Amino acid sequence: MAGDVVELENVGLRYSDxxxxxxxxxxxRLTRGGFYFLTGPSxxxxxxxxxxxxxxxxxxxGLLRLFGEDVAALGRDRLPAFRRRIGVVFQDFRLIRHxxxxxxxxxxxxxxxxxxxxxxxxxxxxxAWVGLSKRQDxxxxxxxxxxxQRVAIARAVIGRPELLVADEPTGNVDPGMAERLLHxxxxxxxxxxxxxIATHDVHLFGxxxxxxxxxxxxxxxxxxxxxxxxxxxxxxxxxxx
Amino acid sequence: MRQPASLRLDAPERRLLPDGRAEGPMPWVLxxxxxxxxxxxxxxxxxxxxxxxxxxxxxxxxxxxxVEADPAARERGTARALxxxxxxxATRRAARVPDAEVAALVExxxxxxALAAEVALPAMIDVDxxxxxxxxxxxxxxxxxxxxxxxxxxxxxxxAPVADLVRLLRLLAAGLMVLMLAASAAxxxxxARAALNGHRGTIETLHLLGATDRQxxxxxxxxxxxxAVFGGAVALAAAAAVxxxxxARLAELQSSLVSLAALRPSSWAxxxxxxxxxxxxxxxxxxxxxxxxxxxxx
Ligand SMILES: Nc1ncnc2c1ncn2[C@@H]1O[C@H](COP(=O)(O)OP(=O)(O)OP(=O)(O)O)[C@@H](O)[C@H]1O
Ligand SMILES: [Mg+2]
Numbered sequence: 001m002a003g004d005v006v007e008l009e010n011v012g013l014r015y016s017d018x019x020x021x022x023x024x025x026x027x028x029r030l031t032r033g034g035f036y037f038l039t040g041p042s043x044x045x046x047x048x049x050x051x052x053x054x055x056x057x058x059x060x061x062g063l064l065r066l067f068g069e070d071v072a073a074l075g076r077d078r079l080p081a082f083r084r085r086i087g088v089v090f091q092d093f094r095l096i097r098h099x100x101x102x103x104x105x106x107x108x109x110x111x112x113x114x115x116x117x118x119x120x121x122x123x124x125x126x127x128a129w130v131g132l133s134k135r136q137d138x139x140x141x142x143x144x145x146x147x148x149q150r151v152a153i154a155r156a157v158i159g160r161p162e163l164l165v166a167d168e169p170t171g172n173v174d175p176g177m178a179e180r181l182l183h184x185x186x187x188x189x190x191x192x193x194x195x196x197i198a199t200h201d202v203h204l205f206g207x208x209x210x211x212x213x214x215x216x217x218x219x220x221x222x223x224x225x226x227x228x229x230x231x232x233x234x235x236x237x238x239x240x241x
Numbered sequence: 242m243r244q245p246a247s248l249r250l251d252a253p254e255r256r257l258l259p260d261g262r263a264e265g266p267m268p269w270v271l272x273x274x275x276x277x278x279x280x281x282x283x284x285x286x287x288x289x290x291x292x293x294x295x296x297x298x299x300x301x302x303x304x305x306x307x308v309e310a311d312p313a314a315r316e317r318g319t320a321r322a323l324x325x326x327x328x329x330x331a332t333r334r335a336a337r338v339p340d341a342e343v344a345a346l347v348e349x350x351x352x353x354x355a356l357a358a359e360v361a362l363p364a365m366i367d368v369d370x371x372x373x374x375x376x377x378x379x380x381x382x383x384x385x386x387x388x389x390x391x392x393x394x395x396x397x398x399x400x401a402p403v404a405d406l407v408r409l410l411r412l413l414a415a416g417l418m419v420l421m422l423a424a425s426a427a428x429x430x431x432x433a434r435a436a437l438n439g440h441r442g443t444i445e446t447l448h449l450l451g452a453t454d455r456q457x458x459x460x461x462x463x464x465x466x467x468x469a470v471f472g473g474a475v476a477l478a479a480a481a482a483v484x485x486x487x488x489a490r491l492a493e494l495q496s497s498l499v500s501l502a503a504l505r506p507s508s509w510a511x512x513x514x515x516x517x518x519x520x521x522x523x524x525x526x527x528x529x530x531x532x533x534x535x536x537x538x539x
Contacts, residue, residue: 056449076536077453084451094446111452155450 004065005163005194006030006053011062013048013219022048023219026062027229030196035189037205038198040216046198047091047167049216053196054088054165055079067162084112087161087193089169093152095140101127101151102136108159126154129184131177145172153181157188164188166197170204178204267432267465271425271472272479275519278421279480279512285414286508292407302395303377305366309390312361318388319364325387326368331376338365363392422522429465429523433530436461444535458531462524469523473516480512 006028013023023045030036038046051057052064055071064071066082074082087108095104105126109119127136130150140148149172156164164185170178182204189195189210197204205213215222223229305322309315319337326335343365370376381393437444447457488503504512 054449056445079448080451080453082451083449088449090449094442094449096443096446098443107447108450111447111450111456 007065009063087156089166091167268468272475275476281417288411306363333369465527469520
């Protein structure tokens with residue numbers, strides 16, 4: 001379907017030749033403009049699935065389509081352009097330790113060639129939104145876990161990606177801030193971004209009205225009604241609207 | 242804040258990696274390599290100059306002396322010898338050295354005032370021969386037959402081994418330069434790989450944020466180029482000091498062979514260009530190494 005941003009068919013992921021499959025037989029379609037929570041017990045493979053989405057790993061079997069293109073056929077030289085369409089909040093943040101909070105948030109814009117003049121204001125605004133205006137010159141090592149997480153989120157959304165992938169983005173912040181950050185994802189979603197959030201935080205689920213819940217168990221999507229393997233047209237339209 | 246546009250554009254990229262130059266001894270090793278490279282090149286240039294100078298001097302240059310006490314007989318012998326030489330197809334040029342010059346030569350050798358008026362000077366003829374050692378021997382035999390007082394000295398005889406040595410030294414210098422450049426390239430490649438390994442996490446993150454290999458390579462390449470500039474500057478300064486000192490010492494020797502080897506301004510310019518070439522080489526090697534290493538990565 002043309003409206004699918006992500007499409008997985010019988011996808012398997014194996015980290016080593018000898019080991020068992022971490023992901024197996026994953027069938028999943030994420031509709032453009034959809035808002036998804038990905039949940040499941042620790043070790044179920046949530047992070048592994050997200051790694052496939054942001055192109056850190058490639059499936060060891062099955063078909064993965066991103067933005068309508070088969071990832072297996074993507075040459076190395078085309079990866080950067082794809083990755084620039086995806087914003088990622090890594091579970092371990094992956095902030096660059098030599099860079100200030102400001103420079104970390106500015107990174108995606110600089111990578112994609114935005115001029116210094118054009119990026120200053122948006123970066124400041126984004127830092128203000130996540131409550132870090134006063135900390136913009138701080139290096140990651142001097143930030144608390146929650147502050148680092150907010151820098152990571154600001155960096156993921158600054159470029160207004162078509163697909164936002166967030167791995168436990170509220171694991172280190174208090175409930176008030178978690179709600180504020182959810183607002184941010186929601187606002188981005190309203191602008192058309194497809195949002196996928198892996199989380200254990202059951203309180204979050206009810207907050208985003210249009211969100212759908214994906215459950216991962218033992219490396220595969222629990223999808224008894226088949227709505228994620230074959231999303232009904234009505235649901236896709238509702239998610240897009 | 243008001244920097245030129247080019248600087249402003251570079252600044253944020255530069256900040257992606259920690260400040261300061263690359264870890265490790267790379268700049269200093271490069272400085273040593275380039276220092277030796279310049280010295281080897283200077284040696285090679287000096288040898289090239291000396292070889293050219295010697296070449297002019299020894300190209301079958303022969304001196305014919307007519308050693309005869311009786312002035313009349315001497316003049317007759319000289320005229321006969323000139324005649325013979327003129328008729329010989331192997332002769333390229335034959336000219337009598339004026340007596341005043343001969344006197345000056347002898348005086349230079351023996352000391353001023355050593356010449357009493359009545360001391361008989363030999364007559365001298367400078368000859369350029371074509372045909373090498375065989376021609377010299379043949380000329381000697383024919384002159385001796387016609388003019389018994391004639392003596393033939395082939396200057397090239399004693400210079401030939403010197404010329405061989407100079408040629409050998411020049412080859413050695415060229416060989417050393419090639420080795421030095423190869424070792425420099427190896428050092429740079431190692432340093433580039435070490436830099437990549439030291440920043441693996443940062444590089445992976447940059448990739449995941451959509452940075453291209455070229456963008457990442459540019460970061461490291463700039464740092465390695467800066468290191469190479471540092472090494473090149475140190476090498477040039479040290480080599481210039483050594484060469485100037487050596488030049489002054491050699492000039493004191495006042496040997497004609499040494500003066501032949503003295504470096505010309507054009508040679509100095511060539512030597513100064515070497516570290517620049519080294520920097521260029523380092524940058525290109527770093528770029529190639531980095532691109533290849535990144536392509537092999539995830
Ligand atoms: N790089 C890796 N190499 C080998 N095995 C891995 C790797 N990353 C994850 N695994 C394994 O894959 C399985 C799924 O891990 P994953 O991180 O995807 O789980 P998760 O659902 O994100 O867990 P959590 O909720 O704790 O973050 C685990 O058994 C883990 O040990
Ligand atoms: Mg995880």
